[in-house]
Amino acid sequence: MAAPIEIRGFRYWPGHIDATAQSALVADLRAVVAKAPLYSPVTPGGRPMSVRMTSAGRLGWVTDQRGYRYEPHHPTGQPWPPIPPVILSIWHNLTGLSRAPDCCLINFYDEGAKMGLHQDKDEGDFSFPVLSISLGDEALFRLGGPDRKDPTESIWLKSGDVMLMGGAARLAWHGIDRLRFRSSRLLPGGGRINLTLRVVAPVTSPSSS
Numbered sequence: 001m002a003a004p005i006e007i008r009g010f011r012y013w014p015g016h017i018d019a020t021a022q023s024a025l026v027a028d029l030r031a032v033v034a035k036a037p038l039y040s041p042v043t044p045g046g047r048p049m050s051v052r053m054t055s056a057g058r059l060g061w062v063t064d065q066r067g068y069r070y071e072p073h074h075p076t077g078q079p080w081p082p083i084p085p086v087i088l089s090i091w092h093n094l095t096g097l098s099r100a101p102d103c104c105l106i107n108f109y110d111e112g113a114k115m116g117l118h119q120d121k122d123e124g125d126f127s128f129p130v131l132s133i134s135l136g137d138e139a140l141f142r143l144g145g146p147d148r149k150d151p152t153e154s155i156w157l158k159s160g161d162v163m164l165m166g167g168a169a170r171l172a173w174h175g176i177d178r179l180r181f182r183s184s185r186l187l188p189g190g191g192r193i194n195l196t197l198r199v200v201a202p203v204t205s206p207s208s209s
């Protein structure tokens with residue numbers, strides 16, 4: 001395995017997942033989405049997010065007027081499907097942890113979708129990292145520091161890239177400014193899938209920031 005590139009405490013493996021494995025992952029994710037359909041989430045403040053979202057695993061991240069939190073069920077009331085084994089093995093290989101993630105959050109970015117600068121802080125234990133996998137169109141990822149005002153730097157994440165936010169970078173601010181729509185041929189209709197693997201336990205109460 002190639003050594004990761006370190007950027008401000010983020011660890012980055014460009015092209016970690018090859019084209020064949022990317023297609024296999026998309027097939028696995030289609031099976032997940034068939035059971036737990038992508039839906040359009042709303043922030044606690046009532047604003048629709050531009051990404052569509054679903055989860056796999058014991059818990060899924062949700063947001064609505066009741067706050068940001070993890071729930072054991074999809075908004076339809078069904079449990080989330082299990083995390084596909086190939087995704088779990090990427091987690092175990094790159095984090096070196098034997099502990100499995102509780103949640104694989106699945107974000108789908110269609111043309112024009114983005115994600116504002118934020119911290120991932122709805123989990124109960126920040127000593128565990130968050131692992132992010134990119135599939136499909138290239139996206140401009142902005143990464144900063146633990147303070148909202150810290151300077152930021154941007155990199156284009158490509159299909160097959162994997163990023164680890166752990167240690168000092170675990171609570172770093174980050175977001176997606178824009179997509180290069182149809183820059184990849186992985187998804188026939190264009191767009192980008194981002195997976196984030198998260199250890200959630202212990203489960204926390206809802207937040208709105």
Ligand SMILES: O=C(O)CCC(=O)C(=O)O
Pocket residue numbers: 105107115120132134141157174175176194196
């Ligand atoms: O799409 C990405 O690369 C980042 C997604 C993200 O930060 C999140 O889901 O919390």
Ligand SMILES: [Mn+2]
Pocket residue numbers: 118119120174
């Ligand atoms: Mn995030």
